[in-house]
Amino acid sequence: MPANLPPEAQAKLAEYSEARTTEAKIKALEEFLKVAPKHKGAENLLYWAKRRLAELKEELETERRKKKGGRNPFVVEKEGAAQVVLFGIPNSGKSSIIAATTRAKVEVSPRPYTTLVPATGMLPFEDIQFQLVEAPGVAPGVNWIHRSIGLVRNADAVALVIDLSLNPMKQYKYLKELLEESGISLKKPEGKVEIIKERSGGVKVVLLGEILDGDVDKVKEMLRAYRLHSATVKIYGKVTMDDIEKAILGTSQYKPSIILLNKADVPGAKEKVEEFLKSYDGEAPVLVVSAKTKEGLDKLGPTLFELLELVRVYTKKPHGDIADKPLVLKKGAKVRDVAKSIHSRMLEGFKYAKIWGPSAKYPGERVGLDHEVKDGDIIEIHYKG
Ligand SMILES: Nc1nc2c(ncn2[C@@H]2O[C@H](COP(=O)(O)OP(=O)(O)O)[C@@H](O)[C@H]2O)c(=O)[nH]1
Ligand SMILES: [Mg+2]
Structure with missing residues (x-):
């Protein structure tokens, strides 16, 4: 908890949050790591600082290469599914x-x-x-x-x-x-903690699951200790206070x-x-x-x-051919996600979709945006364009 950090460590953290340049942030974090306590209670914070430092160094490297007109070879652009x-x-x-x-x-x-x-x-x-x-x-x-x-x-x-x-x-x-x-x-975690930072309104905790070793007041106290004064915390499934701290610091993925x-x-x-x-x-x-x-x-x-829990869906235009390359989405994806991934206009002007394949009750079933698609579905979206 940052509350029981020694003053010099607190000061270095403050320096870090006020730093404007990548170099200055790196310097502040390096100094923070030198004075930070190594006890169990500070573990998450230490992980966070180390990870953030590595990220900043990588950012600096990218900035430097960009200036020289190159790109960072350690960032590989995604291709394929x-x-x-x-x-x-x-x-x-x-x-x-x-x-x-x-x-x-x-x-x-x-x-x-x-x-x-x-x-x-x-x-x-x-x-x-x-x-x-x-x-x-x-x-x-x-x-x-x-x-x-x-x-x-x-x-x-x-x-x-x-x-x-x-x-x-x-x-x-x-x-x-x-x-x-x-x-x-x-x-794979049993629960999920989502933290949405807000501009005002204080801390709200939406408990859709269970906190195994704490309660809503403890969560609020922890957010205050990290100087998060306005945020919505959503808790799904079973989580621990440690999971919540990791979510605040963004250290667990x-x-x-x-x-x-x-x-x-x-x-x-x-x-x-x-x-x-x-x-x-x-x-x-x-x-x-x-x-x-x-x-x-x-x-x-x-x-x-x-x-990877993927599903492939094949789009088709009314009276047209079925696409031979599928759209690849995450399991649980709905017609809404299919429309969105093709074009925002398709979602905005959505009328209905027709489905053939594993998720259809019968071939050509008419479905709405909330219909969940399955691997191998063929989908035809009707919309006002
Ligand atoms: N016997 C055997 N040797 C392998 C196998 N895979 C890689 N090697 C050998 O291990 C060495 C290192 O392989 P490399 O693919 O360059 O490893 P990397 O450093 O992990 O990329 C090479 O001499 C390969 O020929 C394997 O399945 N069987
Ligand atoms: Mg190699």
């Missing part, structure tokens, strides 16, 4: 997996640290594609770890690439901890993940997989693969599709 970052130690086979599953020409090398600029490739799955992005290999002591983590933060999902010629559990724990330290959680145990072809791999699965307690799906023999890699596309 979703962006999936391959995250692992050097030499775990990230480049090899991209080379084995996409048409991209990537450099595979037995020398570590080959990939300092992210390699990318498009993985086809049925009629869509996933963008695979290789994050520079992470290991204790390498100094671009925050860049690799930044790539994970901006992606739709992360694949932990683990080398079966080494100790898989040790790598898994290391990778998971690196991400957790940066506020990226691989576990759930990232869907899969685990790729790579190099399944090496001697002893089978025993290591068994060993790993015995003590693995995560929720992420585990695929045993080999970039060398391509074993198991055919499951990558379908597993990602399932993990």
Whole structure:
């Protein structure tokens, strides 16, 4: 809690919030980290400061490159249905997996640290594609770890690439901890905290779920301690006070993940997989693969599709042909989201939609904006244009 921060740490935080330039913000946060307390109660704040510092450094780098007329190679623009970052130690086979599953020409090398600029490739799955992005290999002591983590933060999902010629559990724990330290959680949260900052009106708490170790007054007290005087806090499902603090600081983000145990072809791999699965307690799906023999890699596309909870809908104009490329939306999407993703005019002038496929009661059913679409639906939107 910021309330029991020593005065010099408070002062540095104030300096940070008043700083105008990226350089000044970086300086204030670095000084804050030097004087901040290291006890359990300040953990979330420390994570926040570290993460913010890494982001600011990355912003500074982007600003510098822009001035020189270039762009930051560590920001990879999204393409395809979703962006999936391959995250692992050097030499775990990230480049090899991209080379084995996409048409991209990537450099595979037995020398570590080959990939300092992210390699990318498009993985086809049925009629869509996933963008695979290789994050520079992470290991204790390498100094671009925050860049690799930044790539994970901006992606739709992360694949932990683990080398079966080494100790898989040790790598898994290391990778998971690196991400957790940066506020990226691989576990789907049971509840959700949403904080909407307002200009005035005080703090309102909308309790649509349950606070396991506190109550509405405690939430208000915590917001005051963080100097949030006007905000609406919405709580869904089961949450803890720690979750609420993380939401205030923006330090916790759930990232869907899969685990790729790579190099399944090496001697002893089978025993290591068994060993790993015995003590693995995560929720992420585990695929045993080999970039060398391509074993198991055919499951990558379908597993990602399932993990990302996507639906594909095919649009059609009245009396026209069905689009051969689908729109890709999140599971739970409604006709409203389909219309919005095509054109705002379609939503504003919406009259009705006709649906064929899995979500239709009968072919050509007429539905409204609140109708939930399903994977494989064909949709025809009628609107006043
Ligand atoms: N036996 C075996 N070797 C692999 C496999 N995948 C990658 N390698 C080797 O591991 C080394 C590092 O691969 P690379 O893809 O460059 O790793 P990265 O640093 O994670 O991108 C290279 O010598 C690859 O040939 C695999 O599935 N089986
Ligand atoms: Mg590589």
